[in-house]
Amino acid sequence: MQLTTNNSRPILDELLEKSGAMTALLISKEGYNISEAGDTGYLNTTALAALVAGMFSATREVATLVGEKQFSILLQQGENRHIHIGLIKDSVMMVLIFQDQQRIGKVRHEAQKAGERLVDLMNRGESPQTQQQAVQTPEFKEYALHLIDMIFNKNG
């Protein structure tokens, strides 16, 4: 099953509550923002998703160079805020932003547990077909092409 805001949000909310982190995000390996929880008002989450995905791809290459398949966790330590990034099933990154450095052990532990629950969710059932079908109709493509023509003709 594909992870969505609806199905992953309760897991992220609980993770924030237990770990004391301020923000949690799920990001696809292509750099798309899947879901977010907690305080995101201070963040450009679209840009963060693209940059984290790029960083993780680069880290995978670094891992290969030193004879590892992947580094499954990345930790970025700042003065006031820190980022913990964990890889889930080789395709999704879970980003946790937290302020209290003393909580790193708790953050790591809770992230591990939430990651397992997300893997369970991903392994369960099929993705909804209805929306897939809805965007693949000739009408959808026609409307989308019309929108593209309007935007780029007007600004060309």
Next chain:
Amino acid sequence: MPYLNYGDRELNFKIVYFGPGMSGKTTNLIHVHRNLQENIRGKMITLDTAEERTLFFDFLPLDLGRVSGFFLRFNLYTVPGQIQYEASRQLILDGADGVVFVADSQPQMLERNLASFEGMVLNLESYGKDIAKYPLVLQYNKRDCENPISVGTIERELNIPSHIPVFESVASEGVGVMDTIHRICTNVVRDFRL
């Protein structure tokens, strides 16, 4: 394949601007950013070196609006053109739904254009893409240079399928930039399947 976020009803496409170093990929994105309304363009991110050359990638998200209840989004990336950044180029092409190849029209750049194009084809093939059936647009940039190579040179030298759309541009002045992005977005939407 585009990314469909079921929960938020978003359809996301990834477009990559590829080409040799200093051919004008970032300049294309800057012009797109300048020319679109604020409600469409997102924040442009540039990861460059002190010499203003792209180090990892540039990123510009575009929110085109809603279509039948779905948000239509295009995320534009550039790759670093310099030869030594091959690994970065391959990573950024992963998951791309379409590519704009930005060629440098200066005659002394022909060899680098050809090498870069061949590198792109190999990278796309490594992801199972066949350029004969893939949304690809070729842009001959810097048409205002002295003795620009003729349009058609790269296609002839590399036997590139003739149906690939070609545009002439002077990205530093915005000429041809919006026509290029218009066409790649159109072709990506026409071709996509989930």
